[in-house]
Each structure stands twice: as structure tokens, then as C-alpha cells.
Amino acid sequence: MAYSPSVQSLMEALRCLPGVGPKSAQRMTFALLQHDRDGARRLARALETAAETVGECRRCRTLTEEDLCQLCASDRRDPAVLCVVENPSDVQALEDATDYAGQYFVLKGRLSPLDGIGPGELGLEALEARFTDGEVREIILAVSPTVEGEATAQYIASMAAEADIRISRIAHGVPLGGDLDYVDAGTLSHAFAGRARYG
Amino acid sequence: MAYSPSVQSLMEALRCLPGVGPKSAQRMTFALLQHDRDGARRLARALETAAETVGECRRCRTLTEEDLCQLCASDRRDPAVLCVVENPSDVQALEDATDYAGQYFVLKGRLSPLDGIGPGELGLEALEARFTDGEVREIILAVSPTVEGEATAQYIASMAAEADIRISRIAHGVPLGGDLDYVDAGTLSHAFAGRARYG
Numbered sequence: 001m002a003y004s005p006s007v008q009s010l011m012e013a014l015r016c017l018p019g020v021g022p023k024s025a026q027r028m029t030f031a032l033l034q035h036d037r038d039g040a041r042r043l044a045r046a047l048e049t050a051a052e053t054v055g056e057c058r059r060c061r062t063l064t065e066e067d068l069c070q071l072c073a074s075d076r077r078d079p080a081v082l083c084v085v086e087n088p089s090d091v092q093a094l095e096d097a098t099d100y101a102g103q104y105f106v107l108k109g110r111l112s113p114l115d116g117i118g119p120g121e122l123g124l125e126a127l128e129a130r131f132t133d134g135e136v137r138e139i140i141l142a143v144s145p146t147v148e149g150e151a152t153a154q155y156i157a158s159m160a161a162e163a164d165i166r167i168s169r170i171a172h173g174v175p176l177g178g179d180l181d182y183v184d185a186g187t188l189s190h191a192f193a194g195r196a197r198y199g
Numbered sequence: 200m201a202y203s204p205s206v207q208s209l210m211e212a213l214r215c216l217p218g219v220g221p222k223s224a225q226r227m228t229f230a231l232l233q234h235d236r237d238g239a240r241r242l243a244r245a246l247e248t249a250a251e252t253v254g255e256c257r258r259c260r261t262l263t264e265e266d267l268c269q270l271c272a273s274d275r276r277d278p279a280v281l282c283v284v285e286n287p288s289d290v291q292a293l294e295d296a297t298d299y300a301g302q303y304f305v306l307k308g309r310l311s312p313l314d315g316i317g318p319g320e321l322g323l324e325a326l327e328a329r330f331t332d333g334e335v336r337e338i339i340l341a342v343s344p345t346v347e348g349e350a351t352a353q354y355i356a357s358m359a360a361e362a363d364i365r366i367s368r369i370a371h372g373v374p375l376g377g378d379l380d381y382v383d384a385g386t387l388s389h390a391f392a393g394r395a396r397y398g
Contacts, residue, residue, distance in 0.1 A: 013245035016238030039215030046212035047243035
């Protein structure tokens with residue numbers, strides 16, 4: 001051990017970032033201390049502020065430091081259409097890629113009873129409350145096509161059926177520009193079964 | 200833009216880390232805020248402390264928050280042997296790999312007049328002062344075999360010659376387990392020219 005305590009503890013603290021192992025942590029530590037102390041101070045403040053202030057939106061459960069997130073507070077988003085996603089980052093991905101003008105609901109995970117994630121953890125009661133208050137008329141499911149995602153989708157679909165709300169799910173199939181040779185068999189059989197009328 | 204200001208500014212601040220682009224910054228932000236707030240707070244404190252307290256060792260110029268680093272302060276390291284390296288991380292690499300028991304001198308870079316890095320920036324006056332005070336009897340150069348590293352090595356070698364100090368340089372050649380087929384021509388010709396007596 002040749003590092004001083006402050007250097008060592010910065011190196012260890014950086015390991016909390018996903019994808020950062022001992023070697024990257026060392027590289028980051030030296031880069032910050034040798035060339036970018038201002039960046040290090042700025043990052044420290046941003047971490048502190050975000051860790052203390054960011055909570056979840058009362059309505060859609062996305063990460064925000066306000067009571068209502070920008071999308072829920074906006075009067076230009078149609079409250080009758082609700083897109084259900086797994087993570088806050090999915091909201092951004094859909095916002096970037098589509099011109100969707102409805103609102104979102106963030107599950108923050110998917111049903112996985114073995115890991116202790118049930119309907120309560122996903123805020124499905126809150127979602128159900130929004131179904132029954134009569135404002136929502138359409139649900140778009142954008143959960144991932146994994147086993148847990150399927151279970152989540154089924155669960156929400158039965159909730160929507162009870163409340164008599166139209167529900168759809170984003171298409172799963174061969175990605176644009178994808179070569180059939182390189183697509184896994186599950187995706188291909190799904191895409192084949194889900195073929196749509198053309199021309 | 201669907202992120203709240205604190206989330207957005209954390210995402211931007213993370214970009215100061217080397218190797219972190221917009222996508223990794225987003226992933227890190229959500230991982231910290233959703234699953235590891237304690238880690239985020241710990242990292243904020245470590246960054247703050249390190250940015251404020253870490254300076255350089257008075258003797259060897261490595262990063263430390265003390266006046267003298269652990270290696271320079273230790274009475275078990277031979278002050279008559281001095282290993283010259285480019286970066287603080289090189290000290291750790293040599294400590295891990297060898298049983299070297301002398302001291303170090305960290306240049307923090309290499310001679311590169313075009314980038315404004317001259318002998319002054321590398322602390323070569325401080326190194327020269329240590330040559331002339333009579334304590335150092337041997338220098339081991341562990342600078343990298345690049346053009347700038349060569350220039351730095353030459354410069355230090357001439358300083359050592361003036362002070363009548365023995366100087367050696369770590370060997371450059373084919374790495375252990377390396378296949379000649381995959382070694383670049385420069386390394387191979389260097390290894391060939393620098394062949395040592397065997398058996």
C-alpha cells in the first residue's frame with residue numbers, strides 16, 4: 001500500500017459506480033486529483049444535492065426533487081393516455097425517440113416475487129387508483145419482454161380489463177437494420193408469430 | 200428533456216470522470232439514486248476531502264495529503280536508490296510487482312516542450328538537488344519508452360552523469376507470455392538489439 005488515506009478512500013468510494021472496478025477507480029482518482037479538482041468539487045456537490053433532494057414524483061414515480069415531475073405538471077401532456085415503463089431512464093428513451101404526448105407511470109422494477117418485489121413495491125395500487133378515477137382511457141405497456149416483464153404486463157392488463165381501459169403493448173421483433181442471421185431464436189419466433197399485414 | 204435539474208446536473212457532473220460518456224453517466228445516476236444513496240454520499244465526501252487536502256509529497260512529488268508520503272517517511276526504504284517514474288500510479292504498480300526497497304521520484308509527466316512541459320514542470324531541479332546532496336547513489340529509470348519518455352530519460356541520464364551517479368533503465372522487450380507474431384515491430388527490434396547473454 002503506497003497511497004495516502006484520502007487517495008485510498010476516494011478510490012474505494014468510486015467503486016460504488018456501476019461498471020467501475022479497481023483499475024478504473026484508480027485511473028479516475030488520479031485524473032481528478034492531477035487534472036480536474038474543480039470537476040471533483042462539482043461532482044461532490046451534485047452528488048450531495050441529488051442524494052438529499054431527489055425523491056419520486058407523487059403521480060408517476062419518476063425521479064425528481066419536486067413534488068410533481070415536469071411531465072406530470074405540464075398541461076400539454078394528455079392525462080388520458082398513460083405509458084407504463086420499468087425505469088426512469090425508459091421515460092427519457094421514449095421522449096427522445098417518439099412524439100408521445102401522454103403521461104407516464106414508472107414501476108421502478110418488475111414483478112418478481114422471489115426477489116420480494118410484489119405489486120406493492122411497484123406501486124400498482126397507485127396505478128389502480130389512477131385507473132379507477134376515470135381520467136385514464138388508454139394504457140401503453142412499455143415493459144421489457146422478459147419473464148418478469150411478461151408477468152408484470154399480464155398483471156396490469158387484468159387490472160385494465162377490470163377498469164375497462166384500452167391497453168396496448170409496444171411491438172417486439174427484429175430491430176431495424178437487424179440481420180435475421182444475428183437475431184436470437186426467441187425474438188425471431190416472436191416476430192414471426194406477431195407478423196402484421198403488409199401492403 | 201424530462202430530467203429534473205438535480206438529476207440533470209449530477210448526470211453532467213459525472214462526465215468529468217475519464218471514460219464516462221452520456222450513457223454511462225445516465226446509468227450511474229440512476230443506479231446511485233435508486234439503489235445506493237449512501238454510496239453517493241460517501242463518494243461526495245471522499246471527493247470533497249481529497250480535492251481539498253491532497254497535495255504532493257515534498258520529497259518525491261507523489262499524491263498525498265501529508266507533508267511526506269508513507270514511502271519517503273519510512274525508515275525501511277533505502278534513500279540511496281531512487282526510482283524515477285512518470286505518474287503516482289506507476290509507484291503503486293512497481294510496489295505491487297517488485298520487492299524494490301528504495302525510494303521514488305514522480306515526474307508527473309514527461310518532457311514535452313511543445314505542450315509547455317519543460318524541466319521545471321517535471322521538478323527536475325528538485326531531482327538535481329537530490330543528486331547533488333550526495334545521498335543518492337543509484338538511479339533506476341522507469342519512464343515509458345515513448346519519444347517524450349526517451350527525451351526525459353536522456354535528460355535525467357545527463358544530470359546523473361554530471362553528478363557521477365550510477366543509472367539504469369528498466370528493460371523493454373517482449374512481454375512474458377507474449378507471442379512474437381503479435382508483438383509490434385518496434386518492440387521486437389528493440390528486444391532483438393537488447394538481447395542479453397543466456398545460459
